[in-house]
Amino acid sequence: MKQDMIVILDLGSTKNTDVARAIRSLGVYSEIHPHDITAEQLQALPNVRGVIINGGPNHVVDGICIDVNPQIYQLGYPILAVNHKEALAENCVAVLEQWPEEQEAETELLRSFVFDNCHAEANWNMKNFIADQIELVKQQVGDKKVLLALSGGVDSSVVAALLIKAVGAQLTCVHVNHGLMRKGESESVVEVFKNQLNANLIYVDAEERFLSKLAGVADPEKKRKIIGSEFIRVFEEEARKLEGIDFLAQGTIYPDIVESGTKTAKAVKAHHNVGGLPEDLKFELVEPLRQLFKDEVRACGLELGLPDTMVFRQPFPGPGLGVRCLGAITKERLTAVREADAILREEFAKAGLDKKVWQYFTVVPDFKSVGVRDNARCYEYPVILRAVNTIDAMSASIEKVDWDVLLKITDRIMKEVEHVNRVCYDLSPKPNATIEWE
Ligand code: XMP
Secondary structure, eight states, X not given: OOOOEXXXXXXXOSXXXXXXXXXXXXXXXEEEEETTOOHHHHHHSTTEEEEEEEEOGGGEETTEEOOOOGGGGGGOOXXXXXXXXXXXXXXXXXXXXXXXXXXXXXXXXXXXXXXXXXXXXXXXXXXXXXXXXXXHHHHHHTTOEEEEEOOXXXXXXXXXXXXXXXXXXXXXXXXXXXXXXXXXXXXXXXXXXXXXXXXXXXEEXXXXXXXXXHTTOOOHHHXXXXXXXXXXXXXXXXXXXXXXXXXXXXXXXXXXXXXXXXXXXXXXXXXXXXXXXXXXXXXXXXOTTTTOOHHHHHHHHHHTTOOHHHHTOOOOOTTGGGGTBOSSOOHHHHHHHHHHHHHHHHHHXXXXXXXXXXXXXXXXXXXXXXXXXXXEEEEEEEEEEEEEEOSSSSSBEEOOOOHHHHHXXXXXXXXXXXXXXXXXXXXXXXXXXXSSOO
């Protein structure tokens, strides 16, 4: 193993990720683990140089005060205990009541612990991370087979690229094209993974299947449910066709773990990687990115040679264009929303807005308005443009796009997209609007 590691034990602190990031910014890899890790599990982690017991307000769970396994004090690792009254002080390098308030003092404390007490080497970088994960995946998987649902999103793409390096031919990727992808996205998954990286890629063209299930369904939540459950069904069918698969790889990243709830923090939302597979399709999980933050996942993708367009892809909802083609989906409007979206993305890229704006897309509603085309009355759909900025997607403000850019996009949509006679720009912040229209 190439990287030294400091383990943070989550004993109810709200600062676990801050501490992990602070240690990583000193150049030392750091992982967060649950407080009740056993001594054996801790010893099995590669290259542990020191342990931080990170106590905090959430250390009382269901009225019971939780604690770490006392055996971990006997393993000989330098230990720093923070906000942990029960710490066995004689076995610790330092016991603090709380983290220093000043950022600089905290950094200095960590620097001294990590380098002076733990003698860790500053050898955390993406090259070493990838090398270590390749070795760990090889150990876990052996000569068995691994399955991956490759959506083309950043996380699943980076996992695929990493696993191709680690286990190559033992990996099978399944890309389900539900017909609700943006223009060129499924094609780029095939181009990058099948043609360039030589992956075993099963491409499932399920457009007709999804569209027939969605025919006439106008309720947004029903549409979401149908898309989600149909996706699992198609994936399950493909998995059953393959023989002898023991492992399922997932692009779980650290924020997914936090949002799904840890032992000391309540769930924010269900983490929606491929869950919901039937009981008899049991796989062991392979999750090589589970300790990374989003920016680190992107850096990992770049290091693995994935194209910028894939690595810096803007967030895209699982139900895809299905929630941007409002009401009951028709092919006509789905094509309009996809073509208009491609124009928007092209013009944003030309104006340098693709790197600046958090999320931007088009929406086509299910009503028409009157217009004139070639001196005759026409009755066609509007396209709505939306461009928003946000930190956490809980609230969002609109991007004040330059008029000339908006006019150029409008002009192109009018000329190039069929069945459209009007373009509007959505000025609504979240709240009261949401980012998506459905
Ligand atoms: P809203 O519309 O709730 O969106 O303001 C917040 C962020 O979440 C994305 N989004 C989804 N992502 N499945 C997803 O994976 C969904 O059903 C879904 N709905 C919204 C949205 O694109 C925005 O980034």
